[in-house]
Amino acid sequence: MKDHKFGKYIVWGVTAFLVILASTLVVMLIFKWNSVYAALRFLGDILSPITYGIILAYLLAPVYNGTFRLVTGLLEKVMKNGKRIRSISRFASTAASLVVLAGVVTGLFLTIIPTVWESVIGIVNSIPSYAGFVSRWIEETFASYPEVESTVMSLYGQAVNSLVGWIQSNGDWMSNLEAVFGRVFSGIIGLVNVGKNSLIGAIVMVYLLNIKDTLLAQAKKAAYGLFSVKFANSLIDKCRFVHRVFGGFIVGKIIDSCIIGVLTFVVLTILRMPYAMLISVIIGVTNVIPVFGPFIGAIPSALLLLLVNPRQCLIFLVVILLIQQFDGNILGPKILGDSTGLSSFWVLFSILFFGGLLGPAGMVIGVPTFAVIYKLITEKIEKRLNRKKLPTDTNEYRELDHIDEERGIVVR
Numbered sequence: 001m002k003d004h005k006f007g008k009y010i011v012w013g014v015t016a017f018l019v020i021l022a023s024t025l026v027v028m029l030i031f032k033w034n035s036v037y038a039a040l041r042f043l044g045d046i047l048s049p050i051t052y053g054i055i056l057a058y059l060l061a062p063v064y065n066g067t068f069r070l071v072t073g074l075l076e077k078v079m080k081n082g083k084r085i086r087s088i089s090r091f092a093s094t095a096a097s098l099v100v101l102a103g104v105v106t107g108l109f110l111t112i113i114p115t116v117w118e119s120v121i122g123i124v125n126s127i128p129s130y131a132g133f134v135s136r137w138i139e140e141t142f143a144s145y146p147e148v149e150s151t152v153m154s155l156y157g158q159a160v161n162s163l164v165g166w167i168q169s170n171g172d173w174m175s176n177l178e179a180v181f182g183r184v185f186s187g188i189i190g191l192v193n194v195g196k197n198s199l200i201g202a203i204v205m206v207y208l209l210n211i212k213d214t215l216l217a218q219a220k221k222a223a224y225g226l227f228s229v230k231f232a233n234s235l236i237d238k239c240r241f242v243h244r245v246f247g248g249f250i251v252g253k254i255i256d257s258c259i260i261g262v263l264t265f266v267v268l269t270i271l272r273m274p275y276a277m278l279i280s281v282i283i284g285v286t287n288v289i290p291v292f293g294p295f296i297g298a299i300p301s302a303l304l305l306l307l308v309n310p311r312q313c314l315i316f317l318v319v320i321l322l323i324q325q326f327d328g329n330i331l332g333p334k335i336l337g338d339s340t341g342l343s344s345f346w347v348l349f350s351i352l353f354f355g356g357l358l359g360p361a362g363m364v365i366g367v368p369t370f371a372v373i374y375k376l377i378t379e380k381i382e383k384r385l386n387r388k389k390l391p392t393d394t395n396e397y398r399e400l401d402h403i404d405e406e407r408g409i410v411v412r
Contacts, residue, residue, distance in 0.1 A: 049197045053204025060097045064209045067096040242372050249368040252335045257287040274308050289363045294324045342371050
């Protein structure tokens with residue numbers, strides 16, 4: 001291209017085209033975000049089976065790799081055929097991954113989901129008695145303060161009437177045969193789609209687990225073929241960093257949330273609180289969201305217990321506070337360690353920013369995503385500072401007035 005007569009102008013033209021294209025995309029993202037989001041969501045629905053498979057393969061990769069190493073080590077002691085050993089090890093690893101997946105799904109359907117469903121039905125059926133109980137408790141508690149009692153009872157009555165009206169309106173709607181038929185049909189279609197996507201996702205997972213080494217080798221080959229060796233090495237190193245951050249954070253957070261959910265169930269069962277399974281599932285699931293997760297799960301759970309027994313609600317809040325302190329100061333750091341390297345402020349910022357863009361999913365992946373972005377920007381800044389022979393330690397810039405241009409030293 002350099003020896004071509006118009007090579008310089010071609011490079012300029014391609015560069016200008018790319019700049020205009022990038023600027024157009026940025027403008028679309030800013031001013032047409034709803035349309036872009038709708039298009040991405042439509043594309044996501046189409047690719048949902050593939051997405052399910054990628055997520056499952058990523059989460060079950062440790063099971064697959066661990067089983068593969070174990071079986072390979074055992075077979076190497078009694079067999080010499082390397083190809084045969086790899087074939088048997090792959091089969092055993094795939095079977096182990098499917099068994100773990102089937103065990104989790106079976107556990108959800110046979111234990112947690114029926115119990116949670118029964119709890120929800122029991123709550124709906126018991127709302128009138130719960131309302132009467134809370135009403136009597138308010139009257140007894142504020143008996144010495146008639147004005148306060150009148151205000152509280154008025155607000156409580158409005159809340160109960162709104163709730164009952166909502167239930168009744170939905171009940172009348174559900175009694176309409178046409179609406180019921182449409183809802184049931186829609187639910188069946190949705191369930192069939194979820195089942196189909198999950199089944200295809202499991203098949204995709206099996207393929208990905210068995211060819212992941214080949215896919216990685218092809219990606220590395222493409223990187224070295226398309227880019228310079230230096231850039232390809234840097235790119236592969238950054239991909240390893242992304243894997244460490246996402247793998248360490250997401251897998252660790254899932255393990256941490258499962259432990260918190262089980263711990264909550266044990267404590268609530270010992271205290272003989274109602275709906276222990278339902279509340280534990282809520283706490284465990286919402287705990288996946290950093291910072292805000294404990295509050296998101298604790299508020300509806302506390303309101304649920306408030307309908308049954310206000311005293312148990314207060315005890316529950318104290319228990320959850322203690323459990324979350326244990327999680328935040330002991331369990332979480334032990335499992336997650338310093339997997340992101342972000343300060344508390346940037347963790348909060350990443351959750352709010354990505355949560356606003358992508359909803360609950362953004363709140364989950366926001367922290368590792370921002371950790372990667374933060375790391376890449378930090379490395380770029382430090383690299384440029386090294387070129388200018390300036391200090392890279394942040395503490396050197398505290399109380400800085402300016403940097404002497406001739407001597408390159410910090411002046412305070």
